[in-house]
Amino acid sequence: MxxxxxxxxxxxxxxxxxxxxxxxxxxxxxxxxxxxxxxxxxxxxxxxxxxxxxIKDEFVYHEMVAHPVLHTHPNPKHVLVVGGGDGGVIREVLKHPEVEKAVLVEIDGKVIEYSKKYLPEIAGELNNPRVEVIVNDGYMHIHENKNTYDVIMVDSTEPVGPAVQLFEKGFYQGIYDALKEDGIFVAQTDNPWFKGDLIQKVNQDVKEIFPIVKVYQANIPTYPSGLWTFTMGSKTVDPLNIDENNIPELPTKYYTPRLHKAVFALPRFVEDLVNPK
Structure with a gap:
């Protein structure tokens, strides 16, 4: 059968x-x-x-959460990952030698436990000495740690269950406050085919808080529609002003220095969501 x-x-x-x-x-x-x-x-x-x-396509998502933002920030020493208990984003963050400490805050300890056991290729760096793993509410952690992080990455599920509050404007304001003066954050923001209204709302909310807001995309075959978006909010640095010739080559399978700016070129129907006329 x-x-x-x-x-x-x-x-x-x-x-x-x-x-x-x-x-x-x-x-x-x-x-x-x-x-x-x-x-x-x-x-x-x-x-x-x-x-x-x-196991087959995880590298796309995890690389595209971590590398565009880390190559945009001038000196990302302290990084926070909210969610991401499978450890994939942490694995990619640690490819950047300038990162001194990466903090993972995952609300569900079982995700961490079972990922270590059954997904070791993804979760293998969670025991790295540069990593601090906290089983707690990421929303509360953000609001309790002001002016602490250089980069914050939100690796959440879709806005259901415990992740609902991670798509609210108050959370993005909390992120802004938890970042240092040149801080940058990135969040996965779902797909434009089925969740265009979500992308539009998040973009509007983040633009009311961060002076520089950019949306980029990647192809992830097991995610709804295959076309996935990420929203980056920056206090000072525009990712499109980065010289790709200064981006070092890392051991990646999807992200490349040449792709850094290209992923911000959106199809027109996605552009219309993030920049409505």
Whole structure:
């Protein structure tokens, strides 16, 4: 008998993958968690019925959260990752030798525990001495640590369950206050095919707080529609003013110095969302 997992991405559309086995399934204190082994994409982390990451395509998301912002900031020594308990963003952050300390604040300790066990390729740097792992509410951590971080990365699920408050204007104001005077933040902001209204709202909220706001994109096949956006808010530095010739080559699979500016070139229908006429 064949077993298939289907993520219902909208009321009328979904993606499906053939399953080898279910490695873990648990209702945590915050969400339903499963790790399944699929034929096409390998081991897959699923939270509340949504694909968070897979062994095959995880590098795209994790690289694109970390590297554009870290190559924009002039000297990112102290970095915060909100969410991201699978450890993939932390792994990419640590490729930057100038980062002295990376703090991960994940509300659900079970995500960390099971990622270490079943997704070691992704979570392998969570025990690095440059990393501090805190199991707590990222929203509260932001508001309790003012003027602390050079870069803040929000690696959240979609705005459901415990992640709802991570898409609110008050959270972005808290991020602004938690950043130093030249600080930059980035957040994943979903896809323009199904969540255009979300992208538009986040962009408007962030523009009311940060003087420089840019949206960029990447292709992630297991995420809804495959086209994914990220929103960067900066206090002083424009990512488009960075000289790509000064960006060092890192061991990446998606991000390159030549891609740094290119990802900010948006299709017109996405441009219309972030810069409505």
């Amino acid at each position: 064949e077993l298939w997992y289907t993520e219902k991405q909208t009321d009328h559309f979904g993606i499906t993958a053939k399953i080898k086995q279910t490695l873990v399934e648990e209702q945590t204190d915050f969400q339903h968690l499963a790790i399944i082994d699929t034929v096409e994409f390998g081991r897959m982390l699923v939270l509340d019925g949504m694909v968070m990451t897979t």
